[in-house]
Every structure is written in structure tokens, then in C-alpha cells.
Amino acid sequence: xxxxxxxxxxxxxxxxxxxxxxxxxxxxxxxxxxxxxxxxxxxxxxxxxxxxxxxxxxxxxxxxxxxxxxxxxxxxxxxxxxxxxxxxxxxxxxxxxxxxxxxxxxxxxxxxxxxxxxxxxxxxxxxxxxxxxxxxxxxxxxxxxxxxxxxxxxxxxxxxxxxxxxxxxxxxxxxxxxxxxxxxxxxxxxxxxxxxxxxxxxxxxxxxxxxxxxxxxxxxxxxxxxxxxxx
Amino acid sequence: xxxxxxxxxxxxxxxxxxxxxxxxxxxxxxxxxxxxxxxxxxxxxxxxxxxxxxxxxxxxxxxxxxxxxxxxxxxxxxxxxxxxxxxxxxxxxxxxxxxxxxxxxxxxxxxxxxxxxxxxxxxxxxxxxxxxxxxxxxxxxxxxxxxxxxxxxxxxxxxxxxxxxxxxxxxxxxxxxxxxxxxxxxxxxxxxxxxxxxxxxxxxxxxxxxxxxxxxxxxxxxxxxxxxxxxxxxxxxxxx
Numbered sequence: 022x023x024x025x026x027x028x029x030x031x032x033x034x035x036x037x038x039x040x041x042x043x044x045x046x047x048x049x050x051x052x053x054x055x056x057x058x059x060x061x062x063x064x065x066x067x068x069x070x071x072x073x074x075x076x077x078x079x080x081x082x083x084x085x086x087x088x089x090x091x092x093x094x095x096x097x098x099x100x101x102x103x104x105x106x107x108x109x110x111x112x113x114x115x116x117x118x119x120x121x122x123x124x125x126x127x128x129x130x131x132x133x134x135x136x137x138x139x140x141x142x143x144x145x146x147x148x149x150x151x152x153x154x155x156x157x158x159x160x161x162x163x164x165x166x167x168x169x170x171x172x173x174x175x176x177x178x179x180x181x182x183x184x185x186x187x188x189x190x191x192x193x194x195x196x197x198x199x200x201x202x203x204x205x206x207x208x209x210x211x212x213x214x215x216x217x218x219x220x221x222x223x224x225x226x227x228x229x230x231x232x233x234x235x236x237x238x239x240x241x242x243x244x245x246x247x248x249x250x251x252x
Numbered sequence: 253x254x255x256x257x258x259x260x261x262x263x264x265x266x267x268x269x270x271x272x273x274x275x276x277x278x279x280x281x282x283x284x285x286x287x288x289x290x291x292x293x294x295x296x297x298x299x300x301x302x303x304x305x306x307x308x309x310x311x312x313x314x315x316x317x318x319x320x321x322x323x324x325x326x327x328x329x330x331x332x333x334x335x336x337x338x339x340x341x342x343x344x345x346x347x348x349x350x351x352x353x354x355x356x357x358x359x360x361x362x363x364x365x366x367x368x369x370x371x372x373x374x375x376x377x378x379x380x381x382x383x384x385x386x387x388x389x390x391x392x393x394x395x396x397x398x399x400x401x402x403x404x405x406x407x408x409x410x411x412x413x414x415x416x417x418x419x420x421x422x423x424x425x426x427x428x429x430x431x432x433x434x435x436x437x438x439x440x441x442x443x444x445x446x447x448x449x450x451x452x453x454x455x456x457x458x459x460x461x462x463x464x465x466x467x468x469x470x471x472x473x474x475x476x477x478x479x480x481x482x483x484x485x486x487x488x489x490x491x492x
Contacts, residue, residue: 143352148365149312150339150344152366166355238255
């Protein structure tokens with residue numbers, strides 16, 4: 022019974038690709054934003070903070086619909102991107118990656134922000150007095166000390182991205198081989214008369230991936246503590 | 253005085269530090285004005301007198317509300333002219349009371365940090381002299397977490413010296429150490445004064461300590477400079 026069929030493999034590999042790309046692209050933005058929220062005071066900070074967390078509290082179908090309105094073929098941004106840069110999100114796996122990235126973003130940012138806040142500012146001051154410009158302080162002190170938190174954020178974001186369903190199916194539908202991820206494949210299989218066994222196989226696969234990601238995240242969190250205490 | 257090899261920029265030994273600043277920090281108001289050209293200017297005062305705030309202003313970590321700071325004729329702060337040189341461009345070394353070694357770097361990398369940031373060419377002879385002076389050669393591969401309090405402070409001294417500062421600020425470098433450790437570190441500071449050739453501002457609330465290290469004194473009381481002059485302004489509480 023535990024023979025994974027080619028269509029199931031397609032969905033698994035697509036899910037992995039979508040989640041990996043979503044995490045990798047979202048991480049630099051996540052680090053930048055986490056640093057802003059952790060270290061800077063500016064007008065509208067609380068609004069930005071709320072906006073980052075919005076995908077966490079909005080119904081995923083709402084986020085997906087907003088993405089469709091914005092990045093769809095006729096969307097404001099989507100049309101411009103298609104016309105000028107040839108980037109199309111609608112009904113493509115790239116759209117799935119965008120939806121997953123947006124949904125994963127709050128979970129990615131939070132641990133990074135906490136770990137940057139935990140970096141002792143007095144160490145950053147010491148670096149300044151030794152001649153480090155602000156970007157050098159960030160690269161040589163803040164970033165390495167926050168690294169375990171950044172990895173933990175990436176793992177959490179990845180776990181969220183690989184399980185994303187609502188926003189993805191709303192935005193890019195459920196096209197096998199293009200936008201059908203594990204979640205949407207399970208959804209389709211449950212609605213098919215003989216789909217139970219296949220659905221169960223995918224359920225097990227997704228549980229294994231999620232468990233692995235959570236355990237990795239836990240491990241990074243422990244490393245973070247060790248590192249900050251000087252090991 | 254017997255003087256061994258000079259370590260850093262001997263011609264700059266008699267640096268002139270001019271400070272005339274005001275800074276409001278919550279309820280506390282700091283307003284200090286002095287000019288010093290000693291090798292070691294002792295900044296003396298009780299805790300809460302504003303000593304740390306004052307050297308944070310000199311280091312550029314705090315911006316004065318009003319006034320100016322100049323080292324060797326170079327203006328580092330001048331609120332009237334809108335000048336504030338950021339800390340990383342001041343070439344002012346800072347040894348903090350709590351050492352502040354980078355926990356993710358070993359001693360060697362900590363010592364090398366200032367050189368790398370300032371893109372100074374590697375100078376093994378200089379590094380050798382500093383590590384010999386401070387007796388930290390055997391600690392090179394250790395992480396700060398594995399150092400004693402006294403070792404921490406010596407590495408922090410070495411790290412600040414190796415960034416080739418024109419002025420070195422020391423904020424109660426013995427403050428976090430117990431009596432035995434203080435006696436361990438004090439000779440290194442005296443050696444530093446006599447051999448390193450870097451002018452220093454030495455902050456302490458301990459008159460006995462300053463009598464050993466300082467060459468002139470700025471006395472600070474509740475945010476104001478109350479007296480300034482030779483070490484004898486520290487009224488001896490008893491026989492030295």
C-alpha cells in the first residue's frame with residue numbers, strides 16, 4: 022500500500038520546490054524587516070508590525086483573493102510585472118510560491134526579530150568603537166549572533182509554506198503538475214471515490230516533513246541559547 | 253623613567269582633549285567642560301556622577317545636546333556647526349567595565365576585530381608586543397566564555413589597543429573585579445601607560461587606583477566638573 026505513485030511524487034516535489042523557493046526568497050526580506058522592527062523607531066511602526074502579522078489572522082482565502090486581485094493577470098502589480106518583466110504568477114507554480122511566502126512570512130519574521138532583539142546592544146556599541154560601520158556591525162556581530170534564530174525562522178516558515186492550502190488554491194487553483202501541492206492533492210483525493218489510500222500516503226508524507234521541520238527548529242533554538250552564552 | 257619600545261604613535265602621546273558639552277539624560281543633567289593633555293586623564297567621581305555618560309559622549313555613543321569635543325584639534329562634535337563624527341570614525345578606543353568581548357569569536361578573532369574593520373595591514377610584531385604586554389598569548393584559541401574576569405579585561409584592553417586608537421577610554425576597567433583581581437590587572441595598566449604611548453581617559457570612583465595610574469585628574473560631581481588639575485587634587489584620605 023505504501024507505493025507512492027508518479028502523480029503523488031509530482032505533488033510532493035512541487036510542494037518542496039514551492040516551499041524552498043518561498044523560504045529562500047522571503048528570508049532576506051524577513052531579516053530586513055525583523056531588524057527594522059527590532060532596532061529602529063519610526064513613524065507607522067505599529068501599523069507595519071500589524072501588517073506583517075495580517076496573513077496569520079486573516080482567513081487564508083481572503084489572502085489568496087487579495088493576491089489574485091493584486092498579482093493576477095489583470096491585477097495592478099501582476100499586469101505590470103507581466104508586461105515589463107515577463108513574470109507571471111497567475112496559475113503558475115511561482116504564484117504558489119508567492120502565496121506560500123506571504124503566508125509563511127509572519128512565522129519567519131517572528132523568531133528572527135526575537136533573536137535580533139536578544140543580541141546585546143552593548144556588543145554592537147563595542148564593535149562601533151572598534152571602527153565598524155553600521156553595516157559591518159550588522160554583518161559581523163548582529164547577524165552571526167542572531168543566526169540560530171534566523172535558521173529557526175526559516176524552518177518554521179518552510180513548514181508553514183509546505184502545508185499552505187487556502188491562499189494557494191484561491192490564488193493559483195489546483196492544477197496537477199503546475200500548482201497542485203501536497204495539500205491540494207490531498208483535498209482532490211479526498212473528493213475522489215478511491216482516493217483514500219493515496220490521500221493517506223500524502224498525509225503521512227506531510228506529517229514526516231512537518232515533524233522534521235519542527236524538530237530542526239527546536240534544535241536551532243537550543244543552539245541559539247548556547248551561542249549567546251558564549252559556549 | 254625607563255621606557256621600553258613604544259607601541260603606538262609616540263608623537264601623539266601628548267594629545268589635547270577638549271570637552272565642553274551639555275547633555276540631558278532624563279532627570280540627570282550633564283554639563284562638563286575641561287581641557288586635558290595628560291598621558292592619563294583620571295575621571296574621578298562617585299557612582300552616578302555622570303562619568304560613564306561623559307565618556308560615552310567622548311566616544312560618540314551619545315550625542316551632546318549642546319557643545320563641542322575636539323581631539324588633537326580635530327572636531328568630533330560641534331552642535332553649533334552640526335558636526336557629529338560617528339563612533340566608528342573617531343579612532344577612539346573604549347575598554348568597557350564589562351569587557352564586552354564578542355562571544356561568538358575566539359580571543360584571536362576578538363583581538364583582530366578592530367584591525368579588520370579599519371582595514372589596517374596585518375602587523376604581527378605589534379600584535380606580539382600587545383599580547384606580551386598583557387600576557388594573553390596563551391588564550392588565543394579560547395572563547396570569551398572560558399576566560400576569567402581578569403583575562404576578559406586584559407583581552408578587552410588588547411582588542412582596543414590593536415585597533416590603533418589615538419585615544420583610549422577606560423571605564424572602570426577594574427570595576428567588575430574583586431580585590432585580588434584588581435591587584436593582578438593594575439600593573440598591566442601602569443605598563444600600558446608607560447609603554448603603549450596611547451593617551452588615556454581613565455574613569456574610576458577609586459582615588460587610590462587613580463593615584464597609581466593617572467597623570468592628571470578631572471573631578472566630576474553630579475554632572476559638573478568641580479575641579480581639575482594634578483593628581484594631588486585627590487585629597488588623600490590617609491597615608492598613601
